[in-house]
Amino acid sequence: NVFHAGDGNLHPLLMFDSRNEEELEQVHKAGWDIMEICAEFGGTISGEHGIGEEKREAMKMVFSGHDLNTQQRVKSAFDPKNLLNPTKIIPLPPEGADKLPDSPPTVLKRLGGAEAGGVAETIKAVRTAVAEKKGIRIAGTGTFNGLGNVLSKESVVIDSLKMTDFIEYDQDNQFITVGSGVTLAALQEKLGQQNQWLPLRPPFGTTATTIGSIVATAEVGPERLAYGAPRDMLLGLQYIDSSGSMVSAGGKVVKNVAGYDMTRLLTGSMGTLGFITEATWKIATRSEICKQLSGSGSLEACFEAGLKIVNSNLLAALVTIKPESGQATLQVGFEGLGLVVDSQIERCAEVMKGSGLNLAEAEVYPIVEGFLAPAFASIWEAPFVFQADFVIKHGAEFVGQLSQAATPAEVLLDVAGGRIYAGFEALTGNQWSALDGVATKYMGHCKLLKASEEFGKEHDLYGSSRPDWRLSHMIKNALDPDNVFGPGALPGRV
Structure with a gap:
């Protein structure tokens, strides 16, 4: 076996003679057994290379029939005539049927779902709105209520504030699953007890921002340089679609290429594709110390120094400039081990001085809140x-x-x-x-x-029309054909 211990990825190597039909049959059975074991332990059926014809039926181990039918609708948005590899990834429906029966996964047992706090009530509210032909505006604590275009039809507000369950937390494997109504503050407090955190500081979102809104808006601050964006940390989620049914996407492992990446499709969708009920995140150990160094000068000098820092081998967590009154201030943050951060600060100071900036003393800042x-x-x-x-x-x-x-x-x-x-x-x-x-x-x-x-x-709050908007509209139409969620909120007022 070859094992990527850091990301839990196993490559079983089975030696056999492909000319021997009995051995070939045994190897195929062993491969199937291995996938079942992985799914039983909460893993997935493929961490690399995607799903071809051999593994297609194994998709039923980790996804329900409704999950797979939802993925098929995404494919149809891109490939309406089903010309591109029509027999790969998604299992074929029974003969004479146009979709798979809505059966649960055969092996994987997902936690949360409709049993989690507030979810059953929300499913009922979604179905009621659909029956009354009303739109739905999804809300959390209200931080980002005005985001997106003005809604185009009468809509009811459904919030996630009862979805506050901490569903699963595995500190050793560094992932956590929480309800979408959990606030970032509550999540960081929970993780902080084990010296861990979710490395996100959404701009304009206070720590009262809910997890659901972070996924829906995909808002990310300048720390993306070091940690990535919400889509990079999101391992899996569950959501309610416009039929009032639960859909599961992704899982809780770092490497997962089973089917289409629905988690990233929902990330940044602004509540226009479904009601996110829970999310599973990859988490991290907290840095030993966080320090920022600032220097003032002209905008041009600050930008010159900032670009040099970004393009150097310095390990900055963020590089920002605040222009004001004809001058500007360059602020650079470093996060990590104390000795490393201090060394980085010294080298950063030399770059700033080289651009003629006036330096202030380096300052320590809190890891969760940052300094911006x-x-x-x-x-x-x-x-x-x-x-x-x-x-x-x-x-x-x-x-x-x-x-x-x-x-x-x-x-x-x-x-x-x-x-x-x-x-x-x-x-x-x-x-x-x-x-x-x-x-x-x-x-x-x-x-x-x-x-x-x-x-x-x-006015359209997304500016002038762009060709890529058409793709967003196609996906919206495929997953929410009755335009239930956030009607008119997308670019182009769709």
């Missing part, structure tokens, strides 16, 4: 909040062009992520078009995270 929460809170106070993503080398130019399109009250530039956040006290349609034009100029795109209701009724 006050800056994000200040931006969020503005009536209009703008976010743009672009090629990172254009960061300083983008900030300059931003003020020509509309005057921001406050700005924060994520150097490594190629992202800018800005708050505006007021914004006209022409100014919004100008901001959208700046993003397009620098090979990026933008959106308004926050706007007045009147503005939202007249």
Whole structure:
């Protein structure tokens, strides 16, 4: 056997003579038995290489018939004529049927589901809304209620606040499954007891933000440089679809290529594809110390130093610039072992000095909150909040062009992520078009995270139309054909 101990990935090597039919049959049976054992222990049937014709029927070990029919609808959105490898991944339905029967997984026993707190009640509420031909707006604690375009039809609000179960926590294997109504604060407190955490600090989301909203919005701060985004940490989830049925996606292992990656499809879907009821996360050990070093100077000098740091072998967790009053402040965070962080701070200081910046003393900051929460809170106070993503080398130019399109009250530039956040006290349609034009100029795109209701009724908060929107609309139509969840919230008002 070959075993990737770090990610729990097993490669059984069975030596046999393929010319011997009896040995071949024994090996096929052994392969099936191994997959059953993996599923019994909460694993999956494939960690690499996907599912071909040989493993196709084994998909029933880990997914229900309804799960697999849902995956088939995703395939149909991309391949409506079923021309591309039609006999791979998803088991074929019985002869004469157009879909698989809705039976549970034959081996894998998933925890949570409809038995978890608040889920049965929510299933009933979803089915009632569908029967009454109403839309559904999903809510948590209310942090991101205004995100997305204004809804296009009468909708009821269904919240996740009763879904607060801690369903499964395995500190040794570093994963946790929680209800979507669990707040980030509660999750971090639980994990902190074992010196662990979920390495996410969503911008504009306080620690009162729910886990469901973090998945739905996929919001991630500048720490993405070190830890990745929500989609990178999410191992599995369960959600209620527009038929009021439960759908399971992913699992609780790091490597999992059984079927289509529905977890990432739901991540960032803004509550438009289904009601997320629980999520399984990959978690991490907390850093020994977190320190930030800041330097002030011109915007150009700060950006020059920031790019050098990003492109060096320094292990920065985040690199941001805050422009104000003709000057700017570069802030760089390092997180890890004390000796390593101190060494990195010293080397970072040399880079900053080389760009002519005036340095402040390095400061320790808390691991869960980080040091950017006050800056994000200040931006969020503005009536209009703008976010743009672009090629990172254009960061300083983008900030300059931003003020020509509309005057921001406050700005924060994520150097490594190629992202800018800005708050505006007021914004006209022409100014919004100008901001959208700046993003397009620098090979990026933008959106308004926050706007007045009147503005939202007249303008698409995702800017000018893009070709990739069509793909989002196709998936929406495949998974929510009656447009139940967040009707009109997607780019293009779909």
